[in-house]
Amino acid sequence: MQIGTVADKTGISAKAIRYYESIGLIAAAARTHSGYRVYGDHDVQTLRFIQRARGLGFSVGEVADLLALWRDSERRSAQVKALAANHVAEIDRKIAGLRGMRETLTYLMERCHGDDRPECPILDALGTDA
Amino acid sequence: MQIGTVADKTGISAKAIRYYESIGLIAAAARTHSGYRVYGDHDVQTLRFIQRARGLGFSVGEVADLLALWRDSERRSAQVKALAANHVAEIDRKIAGLRGMRETLTYLMERCHGDDRPECPILDALGTDA
DNA sequence: ATAGGCCTTCCAGTTACTGGAAGGTCAAGG
DNA sequence: CCTTGACCTTCCAGTAACTGGAAGGCCTAT
Structure with a gap:
């Protein structure tokens, strides 16, 4: 999946997705040989999580904390x-x-x-x- | 009056006062021969107006509009x-x-x-x- | 071959300031 | 006379969370 498809699926702009990558909120995406970012369903999941959390007014920093807790089965x-x-x-x-x-x-x-x-x-x- | 005195009187920081001048919200202050900004009671008035309007949540742009109306006796x-x-x-x-x-x-x-x-x-x- | 619709990076702008650096000014004290 | 300290000056950078745009590469279809 390319970034545009992910943007459509999540409602997060491609710009914002790149921004989230740049600040480390999401991991750097894999790339095609020509440099295009490649995403999977798992990434879409994560971005949906982020969008919902942002929609509840959490700051990006708080979203990072929430994501860490979400991934931590021992939380x-x-x-x-x-x-x-x-x-x-x-x-x-x-x-x-x-x-x-x-x-x-x-x-x-x-x-x-x-x-x-x-x-x-x-x-x-x-x-x-x- | 120097900017620090005005800052104390209005509760607006000297930095903010200079900023307001830089964006044209207030007129450029007169200067002493050595370059210090000089203010009068009228300026304190204006800055108090600005601070109250900001305190009510008006944006700086809206405050500029309010100031213009305040000064316009024909409003x-x-x-x-x-x-x-x-x-x-x-x-x-x-x-x-x-x-x-x-x-x-x-x-x-x-x-x-x-x-x-x-x-x-x-x-x-x-x-x-x- | 070229047109279009993707994608890439990088720079600038948004709001309303604050913080800090580097340096000038001025009054008081030694 | 010199220094100290508290003022003041300008300019640059940073904040939050992106968005917009420029310049250019990639890929598919005609």
Whole structure:
């Protein structure tokens, strides 16, 4: 299989696959005599794993950890769960930050006429010395 | 006032202030004969505005728009409100994405023993062909 | 022979800065 | 007068996770 086929099968771009290889997230692919990368079903599996993990918001570094655990038959599920728990905590922090912004913005927007007049509590809030 | 004083007053690092100048978000500061940047209270004001807007999650490009509106006494508040509304919509998209991830992760975590055994629904979910 | 659709590598750009190197400036202290 | 230390300056590199594009090789079909 060539990289384009793998890209189609996994939904990961060929560029990204090469990038993952370059940073060592996946092993270097075998090559044809002319230098083309060659992949097998196993590689497609791995890349699907990576894509799902990325889709859950894990960083590439965390995905590397998850992949190692996935391959380690002696792993302790507690390790995986801890990784996931950390990530959920991180997600919660982000959500909390976004909700704070959202709240402030909607509060200000409710007080902004939103018409042809220049008066605007949003700009006032950003610009005051308070 | 030198840049360090402005940094202390605004909470924006001197590095960031120079960066904002370099990208044109703020005007180039006046200089002393020896090349030091010189700022006044007005600049502190502007930088506080910038910092608050960034704190609400606006991108630097959006902050530039907000600054222009702030300075424009003929602005229509509708423009400001529209900018804010777009940003809230963006925040909502991000929150929705994060909530989806969070939901999947907690679902899987609840089913993971999290002990010394290797079985782990989290890895299973990432690795299945489904 | 050539056209097309693959593939390759390498460089640059994205966002919003931060860190660090190398060196100039300025006031205070010895 | 000289040095020390705390400022300041510019410039280059790095961050995360890729994407876009250029220049060129490979392979199949016409």
